[in-house]
Amino acid sequence: MAVQAPGRWDAALIGAGLSSLSLAWRLAEDPGTSILLIDGRRGDEDRTFAWWSRTAGPFDALAWRTWETLDVRVGGADIPLALGSWRYRALRARDLRRVVLARLAQRPNARVLRGRAEAVEDGPDGVTVVVDGQAHRARFAFDSRFDLGTPPPTPGRVSLVQSFQGWWVEADDPAFDPARATLMDFDVPQGQGVGFTYLLPETPTRALAMAVRMGPDVDPPPLAPWLDARVGPGRWRVTATEGGATPMTDAPFRRRLCDHVLSIGITGGRLRASTGYAFGRIQRDSDRIADSLARRGHPFDLPADPWRVRMADAVFLRLLADQPQRMGPVFARLFTEVPTDVVLRFLDEGGGWMDLLRVMWAVPNRPFLAAAARVVRARLLSR
Numbered sequence: 485m486a487v488q489a490p491g492r493w494d495a496a497l498i499g500a501g502l503s504s505l506s507l508a509w510r511l512a513e514d515p516g517t518s519i520l521l522i523d524g525r526r527g528d529e530d531r532t533f534a535w536w537s538r539t540a541g542p543f544d545a546l547a548w549r550t551w552e553t554l555d556v557r558v559g560g561a562d563i564p565l566a567l568g569s570w571r572y573r574a575l576r577a578r579d580l581r582r583v584v585l586a587r588l589a590q591r592p593n594a595r596v597l598r599g600r601a602e603a604v605e606d607g608p609d610g611v612t613v614v615v616d617g618q619a620h621r622a623r624f625a626f627d628s629r630f631d632l633g634t635p636p637p638t639p640g641r642v643s644l645v646q647s648f649q650g651w652w653v654e655a656d657d658p659a660f661d662p663a664r665a666t667l668m669d670f671d672v673p674q675g676q677g678v679g680f681t682y683l684l685p686e687t688p689t690r691a692l693a694m695a696v697r698m699g700p701d702v703d704p705p706p707l708a709p710w711l712d713a714r715v716g717p718g719r720w721r722v723t724a725t726e727g728g729a730t731p732m733t734d735a736p737f738r739r740r741l742c743d744h745v746l747s748i749g750i751t752g753g754r755l756r757a758s759t760g761y762a763f764g765r766i767q768r769d770s771d772r773i774a775d776s777l778a779r780r781g782h783p784f785d786l787p788a789d790p791w792r793v794r795m796a797d798a799v800f801l802r803l804l805a806d807q808p809q810r811m812g813p814v815f816a817r818l819f820t821e822v823p824t825d826v827v828l829r830f831l832d833e834g835g836g837w838m839d840l841l842r843v844m845w846a847v848p849n850r851p852f853l854a855a856a857a858r859v860v861r862a863r864l865l866s867r
């Protein structure tokens with residue numbers, strides 16, 4: 485793709501979070517593509533992204549640890565998951581940002597602009613993004629701005645929130661096994677929605693502990709008692725924190741926001757609605773956007789999520805909204821009854837029909853069938 489008019493960027497990326505940085509990296513592979521990255525971050529908050537994959541990815545080398553074994557804890561029992569050919573990795577957002585910005589800095593036709601996008605105005609042959617009162621023209625804009633109301637609540641659809649509270653902890657004595665990460669531990673106070681913790685150990689004495697709740701917009705479960713039980717009362721201290729919240733909804737996301745603007749990341753529906761994982765989906769989406777630009781001259785030739793995946797998300801969210809107390813047993817069955825390979829494909833992109841059938845066969849059927857019936861009824865009534 486070549487610059488088409490003086491003073492006009494090929495791609496304006498709004499935001500400098502996971503999706504914009506991933507897409508910037510991918511677009512920068514074509515030296516002819518001019519890139520404006522609009523970095524509207526407030527403060528320097530860091531974040532850790534964990535993901536699983538079986539093939540090499542562009543950011544594998546940034547991982548501060550790679551695991552071959554994970555644990556899931558449900559009902560007082562540890563379920564070890566041997567990942568086979570998969571690997572689970574974690575990186576820090578600040579490392580991702582550092583390498584992407586360094587790559588852009590080497591390019592004469594790329595610029596990182598600190599500021600907030602205030603307006604995005606579509607035009608006949610491109611788009612104008614206004615940042616702090618200054619207009620920047622681009623052939624296409626990629627918008628990653630979102631809030632917890634993205635997309636707006638839709639009749640017949642579920643709108644929940646996934647909230648995170650993470651603590652980096654230093655333990656006084658070796659308390660963690662760096663060879664094993666905990667993917668989900670459901671042995672936490674449940675309250676509203678579904679709560680769990682995960683643990684990403686960096687060394688025997690240093691780890692990221694994250695409390696998560698899926699449900700109405702409420703706080704994650706408390707981390708201190710969980711750490712006391714795991715490490716020992718008073719035997720650990722918090723050295724840094726991270727957190728945030730993301731929408732969980734089966735409401736439809738719009739990708740083509742107008743003629744020259746594509747939504748990316750969470751606002752582009754790349755967060756798996758039922759699980760909250762986005763890293764792998766965002767990498768694949770970035771590849772597809774770059775391919776569409778190269779083949780079609782525009783970024784909009786992207787596959788829709790398969791119907792079975794959208795339906796599985798909708799049923800899962802309906803069950804989560806209506807009967808959150810059932811979710812612990814559902815996850816327990818998922819991890820004990822279904823091969824890890826299938827579970828990982830299912831949690832990430834949804835897997836194929838066979839994966840879906842194996843999951844549906846393994847989890848408690850009656851609540852799922854009842855939730856499926858409620859999804860279908862709600863959609864028919866909201867037409």
Ligand SMILES: Cc1cc2nc3c(=O)[nH]c(=O)nc-3n(C[C@H](O)[C@H](O)[C@H](O)COP(=O)(O)OP(=O)(O)OC[C@H]3O[C@@H](n4cnc5c(N)ncnc54)[C@H](O)[C@@H]3O)c2cc1C
Binds near residue numbers: 524534599727749
């Ligand atoms: C605490 C936490 C942990 C997570 N961990 C994982 C994980 O381990 N694995 C996983 O797969 N997913 C994880 N997720 C989910 C998801 O991957 C992340 O939320 C991810 O950051 C989504 O990427 P994004 O680009 O859509 O949004 P963001 O990364 O939030 O990027 C959006 C960017 O837009 C910027 N912005 C907003 N308004 C403007 C404006 N007007 N102008 C310019 N910029 C603006 C924001 O400052 C932000 O930097 C996590 C989410 C949270 C909250």
